[in-house]
Amino acid sequence: MPTAVELAGRLREKFGDLVAEPKEFRGEISLQVGDAGRIAEVCLFARDQLGFDYLIDLSSIDNYGSDPRWTVVYELSGIGHGAHLRLRVDVSEEKSELPTVSTVWPTADWHEREAYDMVGITFAGHPDHRRILLPEDYPGHPLRKDFKVPEFYQGM
Numbered sequence: 001m002p003t004a005v006e007l008a009g010r011l012r013e014k015f016g017d018l019v020a021e022p023k024e025f026r027g028e029i030s031l032q033v034g035d036a037g038r039i040a041e042v043c044l045f046a047r048d049q050l051g052f053d054y055l056i057d058l059s060s061i062d063n064y065g066s067d068p069r070w071t072v073v074y075e076l077s078g079i080g081h082g083a084h085l086r087l088r089v090d091v092s093e094e095k096s097e098l099p100t101v102s103t104v105w106p107t108a109d110w111h112e113r114e115a116y117d118m119v120g121i122t123f124a125g126h127p128d129h130r131r132i133l134l135p136e137d138y139p140g141h142p143l144r145k146d147f148k149v150p151e152f153y154q155g156m
Contacts, residue, residue, distance in 0.1 A: 058111035069093035
């Protein structure tokens with residue numbers, strides 16, 4: 001069975017400088033993808049050529065006060081080989097958009113909707129881009145570090 005380090009190496013071979021050297025922390029392997037616009041292409045290769053057939057999670061980090069503002073993290077697993085790989089990609093506040101990976105892993109539909117709902121990152125090509133946890137008319141995105149709690153919720 002290939003290890004996560006070996007599979008990360010194959011990803012780097014395919015994409016070269018687009019994907020940074022793998023980093024290991026506490027036994028987990030992470031790769032930084034340098035071009036946010038190509039994340040779906042990298043994910044498709046990870047699924048089809050490397051066997052990462054399961055998107056465990058997609059989460060977002062608000063790097064408020066820094067540029068790029070957002071980091072989106074894709075947690076991948078391969079059921080057949082048991083390896084786990086983390087892909088990270090940065091996106092500027094100005095752009096705040098990534099291509100959807102719901103065409104790669106259908107479960108990304110829900111994860112991307114949550115990232116949109118909570119921090120306001122949009123996903124180009126998403127089939128159902130609407131809020132998933134909050135009402136459609138909710139003012140803002142509550143996991144942004146600069147989010148101001150609406151007046152009608154204060155003191156509850």
